[in-house]
Amino acid sequence: MFIHIASGIGSASTKLAAFDAALNHAGIANYNLVRLSSVIPPNSEIVLHDTKPIPPHHLPGDWGDRLYVVMAEKRVDTPNAEAWAGIGWVQDKETGKGLFVEHEGESEKSVRRDIQQSLEALMATRNVDFGPIQMDVVGKICVHTPVCALVIAVYQASNWHNQPQLCK
Amino acid sequence: MFIHIASGIGSASTKLAAFDAALNHAGIANYNLVRLSSVIPPNSEIVLHDTKPIPPHHLPGDWGDRLYVVMAEKRVDTPNAEAWAGIGWVQDKETGKGLFVEHEGESEKSVRRDIQQSLEALMATRNVDFGPIQMDVVGKICVHTPVCALVIAVYQASNWHNQPQLCK
Amino acid sequence: MFIHIASGIGSASTKLAAFDAALNHAGIANYNLVRLSSVIPPNSEIVLHDTKPIPPHHLPGDWGDRLYVVMAEKRVDTPNAEAWAGIGWVQDKETGKGLFVEHEGESEKSVRRDIQQSLEALMATRNVDFGPIQMDVVGKICVHTPVCALVIAVYQASNWHNQPQLCK
Numbered sequence: 001m002f003i004h005i006a007s008g009i010g011s012a013s014t015k016l017a018a019f020d021a022a023l024n025h026a027g028i029a030n031y032n033l034v035r036l037s038s039v040i041p042p043n044s045e046i047v048l049h050d051t052k053p054i055p056p057h058h059l060p061g062d063w064g065d066r067l068y069v070v071m072a073e074k075r076v077d078t079p080n081a082e083a084w085a086g087i088g089w090v091q092d093k094e095t096g097k098g099l100f101v102e103h104e105g106e107s108e109k110s111v112r113r114d115i116q117q118s119l120e121a122l123m124a125t126r127n128v129d130f131g132p133i134q135m136d137v138v139g140k141i142c143v144h145t146p147v148c149a150l151v152i153a154v155y156q157a158s159n160w161h162n163q164p165q166l167c168k
Numbered sequence: 169m170f171i172h173i174a175s176g177i178g179s180a181s182t183k184l185a186a187f188d189a190a191l192n193h194a195g196i197a198n199y200n201l202v203r204l205s206s207v208i209p210p211n212s213e214i215v216l217h218d219t220k221p222i223p224p225h226h227l228p229g230d231w232g233d234r235l236y237v238v239m240a241e242k243r244v245d246t247p248n249a250e251a252w253a254g255i256g257w258v259q260d261k262e263t264g265k266g267l268f269v270e271h272e273g274e275s276e277k278s279v280r281r282d283i284q285q286s287l288e289a290l291m292a293t294r295n296v297d298f299g300p301i302q303m304d305v306v307g308k309i310c311v312h313t314p315v316c317a318l319v320i321a322v323y324q325a326s327n328w329h330n331q332p333q334l335c336k
Numbered sequence: 337m338f339i340h341i342a343s344g345i346g347s348a349s350t351k352l353a354a355f356d357a358a359l360n361h362a363g364i365a366n367y368n369l370v371r372l373s374s375v376i377p378p379n380s381e382i383v384l385h386d387t388k389p390i391p392p393h394h395l396p397g398d399w400g401d402r403l404y405v406v407m408a409e410k411r412v413d414t415p416n417a418e419a420w421a422g423i424g425w426v427q428d429k430e431t432g433k434g435l436f437v438e439h440e441g442e443s444e445k446s447v448r449r450d451i452q453q454s455l456e457a458l459m460a461t462r463n464v465d466f467g468p469i470q471m472d473v474v475g476k477i478c479v480h481t482p483v484c485a486l487v488i489a490v491y492q493a494s495n496w497h498n499q500p501q502l503c504k
Contacts, residue, residue, distance in 0.1 A: 001496055014282050016269055017289030024293050032204035032236075032323075036368035041400025041496065063265055064209025066236070068368075068402070097399055101352055114350050121353035125360050155368075156496050160169055160209065160324050162332040164498040182450050184437055185457035192461050200372035200404075200491075231433055232377025234404070328337055328377065328492050330500040 001041060002167040004058055005087065006049040007138040007151045015075040018148035022073070026152055027053030031067035036155065038070040040091055040098030046153075047167075048136060054154065060165035061157025068158070072102035073150035076142045082106050083149040086137030088115030090123060090130035098130055099123070100153060108139055169209060170335040172226055173255065174217040175306040175319045183243040186316035190241070194320055195221030199235035204323065206238040208259055208266030214321075215335075216304060222322065228333035229325025236326070240270035241318035244310045251317040252276050254305030256283030258291060258298035266298055267291070268321060276307050337377060338503040340394055341423065342385040343474040343487045351411040354484035358409070362488055363389030367403035372491065374406040376427055376434030382489075383503075384472060390490065396501035397493025404494070408438035409486035412478045419485040420444050422473030424451030426459060426466035434466055435459070436489060444475050 006028070010021025023029040027049075040046070047058070061067065072085040084105050091098030099122050103114040112135065119133045140147045157165045174196070178189025191197040195217075208214070215226070229235065240253040252273050259266030267290050271282040280303065287301045308315045325333045342364070346357025359365040363385075376382070383394070397403065408421040420441050427434030435458050439450040448471065455469050476483045493501045 012289040012293070013285040014271075014289065016271065016282070017286045017293075020286075020290050021293050029293070030207050032207050032238075034202065034204065034370065036370065036402065039366050039368050039400045042398075044400070062210075064207045064212070066204065070368075103350075103352065114352070117349040118353045118356075121348040121350065122356050125348070125353075125357050125365070158498060160332060160334065162326060162330050162498050164496060166496065180457040180461070181453040182439075182457065184439065184450070185454045185461075188454075188458050189461050197461070198375050200375050200406075202370065202372065230378075232375045232380070234372065328500060328502065330494060330498050 002045050002047055004047045004049060004054045004154045004167050005136055006054045007051055007136055009138055009140040010148045011145050013145060015077055015146045018146045019073060019075055022148040022150045025053060028067060028154065030063045031065055034066050034068050036068055036070050038100040038102060040089060040100060043096040058168050060167050061159060065157045065159045068155040070100045070102060070153040071150060072104050073148060074104035075146060075148045077146035079142055082139055082141045083147050084108050084111045084139035085149040085151050086111045086115050086135055087151040087153055088119050088133055088135035090119050090133055092130045108137060111137055170213050170215055172215045172217060172222045172322045172335055173304055174222045175219055175304055177306055177308040178316045179313050181313060183245055183314045186314045187241060187243055190316040190318045193221060196235060196322065198231045199233055202234050202236050204236055204238050206268040206270060208257060208268060211264040226336050228335050229327060233325045233327045236323040238268045238270060238321040239318060240272050241316060242272035243314060243316045245314035247310055250274050250307055250309045251315050252279045252307035253317040253319050254279045254283055254303055255319040255321055256287050256301055256303035258287055258301055260298045276305060279305055338381050338383055340383045340385060340390045340490045340503050341472055342390045343387055343472055345474055345476040346484045347481050349481060351413055351482045354482045355409060355411055358484040358486045361389060364403060364488065364490065366399045367401055370402050370404050372404055372406050374436040374438060376425060376436060379432040394504050396503050397495060402494045404491045406436045406438060406489040407486060408440050409484060410440035411482060411484045413482035415478055418442050418475055418477045419483050420447045420475035421485040421487050422447045422451050422471055423487040423489055424455050424469055424471035426455050426469055428466045444473060447473055
């Protein structure tokens with residue numbers, strides 16, 4: 001299956017609206033998100049969109065469907081504080097199996113270090129080496145209004161008849 | 169699809185039991201809740217039950233099924249503190265598409281203002297006008313025992329064979 | 337349906353990695369967890385594994401599938417602090433219907449007392465007597481590295497085509 005990863009930053013009058021603006025930035029504001037914790041199925045192909053939204057033709061499902069995602073997100077409303085969020089992953093080249101970790105914090109360094117250490121520990125726990133650690137990390141400083149930084153990995157959409165639609 | 173909105177307040181020996189009492193008040197204590205974040209699908213009809221429980225004949229599924237919901241809930245156990253929760257929404261008259269926001273706080277004013285500002289921001293982000301803002305807000309003061317205030321929007325039930333049952 | 341309950345304790349370089357180690361201890365680290373809140377369906381049979389992992393042949397689904405669970409989990413990274421988590425339940429002998437509660441805390445006593453009081457309140461709210469209260473509670477003290485204590489009840493796995501697989 002394809003798993004699309006995108007990031008978003010948002011700023012708005014409330015923390016919730018900043019979160020929504022960040023989701024909109026990532027291209028997925030119009031879904032009902034269900035959060036997963038957080039493993040990459042075999043034969044998955046990760047598609048990374050950096051700071052651009054996921055193009056609509058890659059996204060499964062429609063307005064109001066459930067969208068199953070792994071998400072790191074940090075909301076901050078203290079002026080001069082920073083919101084940082086990141087997803088890291090490792091993936092076995094042969095099977096496509098892998099592992100995600102999500103971390104949030106108030107500095108880029110702490111989020112990157114958390115991701116690095118968590119993935120090393122997850123591989124040690126399973127006694128596997130899934131190769132080099134990759135990560136997508138974003139952040140934003142709070143000036144006046146609340147901000148949100150998020151990184152999201154999209155797995156699948158399900159409509160309200162429980163029919164699945166995979167990413168393309 | 170029909171989306172039923174109900175509110176509940178509860179008071180009990182623990183915060184979790186207060187939450188359960190509030191769910192019972194709203195008529196949905198006997199489901200396995202899965203939380204959504206939080207969009208109204210096209211062609212939806214919102215049915216508001218105010219402070220009454222959702223009548224059982226409107227509720228899909230049975231004891232122990234998964235129930236997909238948008239929920240605002242606040243639990244408080246400090247005497248004299250207040251628990252407030254609210255859901256707000258806007259809905260396009262033509263398509264039935266809409267947006268929910270959920271807010272919690274310790275005063276009615278802050279929750280109502282958050283809902284108002286968030287929905288204005290969500291419409292601005294999407295460059296749409298979905299009409300007037302509606303909201304359902306409830307609260308309760310903590311006297312001796314923990315209290316919970318919640319508002320919940322029920323989308324669908326799924327049994328453990330993944331068969332969907334929509335609201336009536 | 338069968339519902340398997342297992343506990344785990346973990347210690348690792350980050351709180352997230354400690355959580356993963358505890359999941360691994362319980363035998364379910366390689367799923368995408370979706371959290372439920374928290375009712376036992378009719379005709380359920382609870383299978384308790386104490387401190388041992390759930391044997392793989394009892395677990396439904398495969399690496400990366402969604403696993404629907406009730407979970408109590410506590411992560412602590414302050415030296416000398418304790419992480420405690422527990423699930424309690426009652427179950428009607430005739431119908432198999434029941435109720436779960438999940439509690440977390442920093443002492444065993446508080447978690448056990450919370451579970452006891454919550455289940456008494458949940459039965460009182462429904463005006464039922466589902467018999468004696470059972471519980472599975474675990475804890476761990478933080479020495480140097482972050483720790484996690486968790487208890488988990490596994491309901492079902494769904495693959496990405498939304499096909500369900502029940503526990504055996």
